[in-house]
Amino acid sequence: LADLGQLRCWSPLDPGRRLLGLEAQQCAVFKSALCPLKLVFRAEEAGGGRQQAAQASLALDTVLEEEEDDDGLGEEEEERAERRRNRRKEEEEGLAEGVLVGRDGETLGMEDLSLEASARSQTVSPFARAPPERAASTSSPSPSSPPPAAPVPRSDLVSFMYKKGDDLRQDQLAVQLIRLMDQLLLREHLDLRVTAYKVLPTSVSDGLIEFVPSLPLARLLAQHRTIHHFLALHHPDEQGPFGLRAAVLENFIRSCAAACVMTYLLGVGDRHLDNLMLTPDGCLFHIDFGYMFGRDPKPFPPPMKLCREMVDAMGGPGAPHYAAFTTFCTEAYNLLRKSSGLLLGLVHLMAGANVPDIAPDPAGALLRMREKLRIDLRDEEAAAHMRQLLADSAGALLPQIMETTHRWAQYWR
Structure with a gap:
């Protein structure tokens, strides 16, 4: 690592920025089966x-x-x-x-x-036009002064996660589809505060992932007990809802709606509180897309990951904030259904790309996504269908049992 302390190369995840050196003291190893590395670099300031x-x-x-x-x-x-x-x-x-x-x-x-x-x-540029005619002069021209030296670039810190032993091409596909769905919603003036980080596979078994400062919900709840306490710690407001800033709570509600609808359409599996992340400003997002298009290692998974703690952070099932959450979900679902041809076409084009959860059965992956889009329903029927899916996910008992089992497994690892 000492050799990386001083370097000058372009960032692989952001080619517009230059890396200046590795901060070895801030690097770490994540507690996970594959032990991914957190790499912290000094980089030129954005712009x-x-x-x-x-x-x-x-x-x-x-x-x-x-x-x-x-x-x-x-x-x-x-x-x-x-x-x-x-x-x-x-x-x-x-x-x-x-x-x-x-x-x-x-x-x-x-x-x-x-x-x-x-x-x-x-x-x-003197090469773009003919040089001007010189006036007669007996004195020789003085040499031009050299240009000033380039300023020393100011730096800030950027973080990557290096992961070995996993095929990140599927994660890259998932993040690209999430970014596309976000653009489709923004085109219709619906901003759901989506966090779409960057993924760069460097081979079929390793790659780099952009590190977004955030906490897994499992660790957050263990340290702060509630989501409200964590958000109020960073953005307190005695006059705001639940003692935190209203804008931060709105970020949480909107991003929860995006996470629920988008992961449902993509059939993302193996959802637990260690791969749901929350930023200090209230934006929730998913990581680790190792299971997609209906595949899940757990039996009888819910339609989407909507745990009791997330619902409680919105005030409970009967609260106005939860009603706003369901409205965002139904609006996003209907808007994305209008672009079903684009989404299905992109998944179909990935049939020959050896993506793990598409390659074995491309037709099956496409069919499962089509079933989730429910293009046979009118908008009102689709909205009622989404509300029922939310209710089923929030009230599912088996995911709570599986979550407890997962926590014990993580504790003894």
Whole structure:
């Protein structure tokens, strides 16, 4: 690990950021059967590359203007150089504030800097136009000053999980389908606070997973007893519901709806409180998609993972917050049913990709997903069907027994 303390390479999960070195003191091993590693790296701040590109472009303007001044430009060229100098001064002031002004007066954020810098460098490039005619001069031109040195990039920390002994191609497919469903819902102006982390398989038996700061529900409940206590610890508000900020509770309700509907459609199995994660701002999401499309190692699994603690965090089955949760679920279910052709088509195209839960029986996986979409029902009937699935999942007794068994198995591991 000492050799990785100082490095300079692009992040495999985010090619727009550069890794600067491994923080060995913060790395750890997760308590799991495969013992995955948590790797913590120093990385350039998000957007740091774009700021450096903008600063480099401004430096290029400076060098070219000084060369033109030394060559003795005519009046027209001097006016253009003066305009560029004024513009460069404005951009330097704007860069310090994180904002630039575009050519037509529009405001540009940091995400637009690289495009603006690219267009500007193409405009002033000496290879893009003929050089200006030189005026007669007896004195030799002074050498141009070198561009300023590149600034040392500021860094923050990013974390990956390296997992060996598992085929992450199925996890990658699951996360990509979840991200697609989120985009379909956002197109209809339904934001369910979906957390879609990145997965990169590096072979059929190992790969990298983006680490999202969060806690498994099993550990959270063991340490804090209730979800309310955990969220109120990070976002307290005496005037808010259950002593926490209303926006954080809304994040929890919306993300629970997304998790229930999306994992139901994908037929995700082996759900327990160790693979349900909760972030400090209330966003719930699933990890570990080793069982999909109806496969489950446990007997008689519920339609979706909706445990009593999650329902209690919404105030119980008769509370207004739980009613809002069921409304989000039914709306999301009906909106995704409208895109059933797209979802089924993508799963069908994966038939030859050797995804573990599709390859043995592609037609069966497709049929099970079609059955869950219930494209034969009208929207009102589909909404009633989803409400019944939620009630069956929240009141199922066998999952509670299996959860207790899983906790004891984890305790003695």
